[in-house]
Amino acid sequence: MHYNCAVMGVIILLGPQRLRPSLARVVADHGIDGRIAAITAGWQEREAEDDELAEHLSGRTVNLCLYRRAERVFASDPELAAAYHARQDSLKRAQELYRLRLDHSMAAVRDLMRLEGESEWLEDELRAAFEVVRRLDDGHVERVREVHADFSKKWTPRKRPAVRKHRRELAKLLAGCDAVAVAGGHVAVLLNRLRLFGMDELFGDLPVLAWSAGAMALGRRVVLFHDSPPQGFRNAEVLESGLGLYRGILPMPHARRRLEIGDRRRVAELARRFAPRVCVPMDDGGYLKIDGPSLWAEAPIRRLTVQGHVERLESTPDELAEGEPS
Amino acid sequence: MSLAIRELEKTYAGDSEGIDGFLAEHSFPLQEGTTTTFVYRGEAEEVHLLHWIFGLESTLAFTKLGDSDLWYLVMELPELSRVEYKLDVVRDGEHKWIRDPLNPLLAHDPFGANSVYQGVGYETPEWTVPDEEARVGDLEEIAFRSEAFGEERTVQVYLPARYRKNRRYPVLIVHDGSDYLRYAGLKTVLDNLIFRLEIPELLVAMTDSADRFGEYTSNPNHDRFIAQEVPAELERRFPIDPDPSAWGLMGASLGAVATLSAAWRNPGRFGKLLMQSGSFVFTDIGDRNWRGPQWDGVVGLMNAFREAPGRPAERLFVSCGIYESLIYENRSLVPILQATGMDLRYVEARDGHNWENWRDRLRVGLSWLFPGPLWMVYE
Incomplete structure (x- = not known):
């Protein structure tokens, strides 16, 4: 296999950590015995409430406080803050418009999937219907990417004094660490903070361990999902590109609570829609290690298949040889 | 397929063994x-x-199987039905209301307990039972003097897990809070829905009344208590978002009338209303409802509201059981609420005027009014 799953250093994706944390064991298994930079920006105002995490890692964490730093940047640079908020409003509107079209396109997919095996043309129709959805997803990602690119070009956040100052501090903190741990929380808030400070560059070759929203934000594509929200079913939707530190895997945290994993048609729908990316339900225990060209899963990591099954994932899936579209 | 009771009718030959076997083979x-x-x-x-x-008919007669001591009643109950009931057993001319001895399922309310029939497809929602993974909130009782009532009143306040004084919370005021806690499992429901990110972390203030008919039926003192005194006390003690959109008010039955009354007379105070099986009794002709003079206050309020509803809130959730007589009043209210431009969600259920009906609608109601961050948050 010559396909590089990990774009940078070693990436380790874990299941949720609150109830049955496995991070300390995984860190120990990989010989990481120094300090660990913690990113808990997804917890927003609770960012600093990291006592349990620090205790779990025997006090070796250094919280990078990205959420608090971003608040300080916005407070000291009102022009950037205003532009940032305007960008977020724009992205929110783009998401609403995308969702409108998505719901109609996905309705066609589901209607066709219900007709399973009925006619010789069905598979062609289904393939075409999925293609429409994939184009829609890709188009949305591209639109969001353009919004970010325009923002970066116009406001050059990384050249602004407040951001530069924090980046210098962050680089210094990271220099004293042996790994980075990225916790979950609000995925867009987390991703925006990671992006604002250009954390992908600052990580360098440090191993990065991430779970829940942290795992989602580091990949190439962030997909929001929940099969049974209280106001009724919603289609999974693409939010935007992630940092792109690894490829080909779509982590789906808290699958036990969020996914109808026993519904074969639903599983097949997700696997097919997002192929060749591999949908990986992430629950407690187990982890996925992505190191250059190889991907290694410690049980009980599983994957969704286009046939609608949930299978154990052990090594680099064949689909990844084709690579993930950018 | 022949019903089991019909088979028993065919085979019964005056012996008790067949009946013993029938009872042993089935659950009831x-x-x-x-x-x-x-x-x-x-x-x-x-x-x-x-x-x-x-x-x-409010009572349905059982049939006796031959000369045996077995009584039965066959009836059609649609899918998803949930029915609370008792048996009226007449012996020596005396009527005795009892719970069904063959059915262990009970529902409790302030008057005691009823037997419960759960129809095909009905399941007790899993979010109504304690979840060992959920963080648990606290209840704190506060007491203060109400000028409206000229006496001290107590309010129980639910504080979500990880409550912090340096945050600002939305708040929901609940009529008959103690009953909601006891019979509708409100605290467990709040713990679970917050843990599942289906509603945000919020404060819930629960009031009680020893005189519901006196206070809930369009009583200006109670309106003042709910819309002014309780909010002022909450703001004094807790960090609450002052925006009306962060304030909710709810109640069931007469508590729903009190909810509408307080909100309607204090527009702009509450952004969200949750009203379950509201006793929204009204008249189209005259001012005396067939239910009797004790409803005159409600009729006056509802007739005035229906005449000029205004816009007492921004977002509403209304629910009612289709097995309760109030379904007529609630359905009648829906188009009036819709015409106001308020954002309304109306839900019916095959259930009656009882606390478990109100419990079962809390998830959809609360998450409609206070949508949680589950779509964006992956902890």
Whole structure:
């Protein structure tokens, strides 16, 4: 296999950590015995409430406080803050418009999937219907990417004094660490903070361990999902590109609570829609290690298949040889 | 397919063994599709089902199997039905209301407990039972003097897990809070829905009344207490978002009337209203409802509201059981609420005027009014 799953250093994706944390064991298994930079920006105002995490890692964490730093940047640079908020409003509107079209396109997919095996043309129709959805997803990602690119070009956040100052501090903190741990929380808030400070560059070759929203934000594509929200079913939707530190895997945290994993048609729908990316339900225990060209899963990591099954994932899936579209 | 009771009718030959076997083989009420057989065994002159399903006769007579002591009633109950009931057993001319001895399922309310029939497809929602993974909130009792009532009143306040004084919370004020806690499992529901990110972390202030008919039926003192005094006390003690959109008010039955009354007379105070099985009694002709003079206050309020509803809130959730007589009043209210431009979600259920009906609608109601961050947050 010559396909590089990990774009940078070693990436380790874990299941949720609150109830049955496995991070300390995984860190120990990989010989990481120094300090660990913690990113808990997804917890927003609770960012600093990291006592349990620090205790779990025997006090070796250094919280990078990205959420608090971003608040300080916005407070000291009102022009950037205003532009940032305007960008977020724009992205929110783009998401609403995308969702409108998505719901109609996905309705066609589901209607066709219900007709399973009925006619010789069905598979062609289904393939075409999925293609429409994939184009829609890709188009949305591209639109969001353009919004970010325009923002970066116009406001050059990384050249602004407040951001530069924090980046210098962050680089210094990271220099004293042996790994980075990225916790979950609000995925867009987390991703925006990671992006604002250009954390992908600052990580360098440090191993990065991430779970829940942290795992989602580091990949190439962030997909929001929940099969049974209280106001009724919603289609999974693409939010935007992630940092792109690894490829080909779509982590789906808290699958036990969020996914109808026993519904074969639903599983097949997700696997097919997002192929060749591999949908990986992430629950407690187990982890996925992505190191250059190889991907290694410690049980009980599983994957969704286009046939609608949930299978154990052990090594680099064949689909990844084709690579993930950018 | 022949019903089990029909088979027993055919084979019964005056012996008790066949009846013993029938009772041992089945659980009761016996559900065969949507056909349900209620059974009572014992000496009696008559047996009736008391069910409170509006539209059916309020008591339905059981049939005696031959000369045996087995009584039964066969009836159709649609899927997803949930029915609370008692048996009226007549012996020596005396009527005795009892819970179904063959059915262990009970629902409790301030008047005691009823037996419960759960129809095909009905399941007790899993979010109503304690979840060992959920963080648990606290209840704190506060007491203060109410000028409206000229006496001290107590309010129980739910504080979500990880409550912090340096944050600002939305708040929901609940009529009959103690009953919601005791009979609708409100605290467990809040813990679970917050943990599942289906509603945000919020404060819930629960009031009680020892005189519901006096205070809940369009009483200006109570309106003042709910819309002014309780909010002022909450703001004094807790960090609450001052925006009206962060304020909710709810209640069931007469508590829903009190909710509408307080909100309507204090527009702009509450952004969200949750009203369950509201006793929204009104008249189209005259001002005396068939239910009796004790409803005059409610009729006056509802007739005035229906005449000029205004816009007491921004977002509403209204629910009602279709087996309760108030379904007429609630359905009648829906188009009026819709015409105001308020954002309304209306839900019906095959259930009656009871606390478990109100409990079962809390998830959809609360998450409609206070949507949680589950779509964006992956902890």
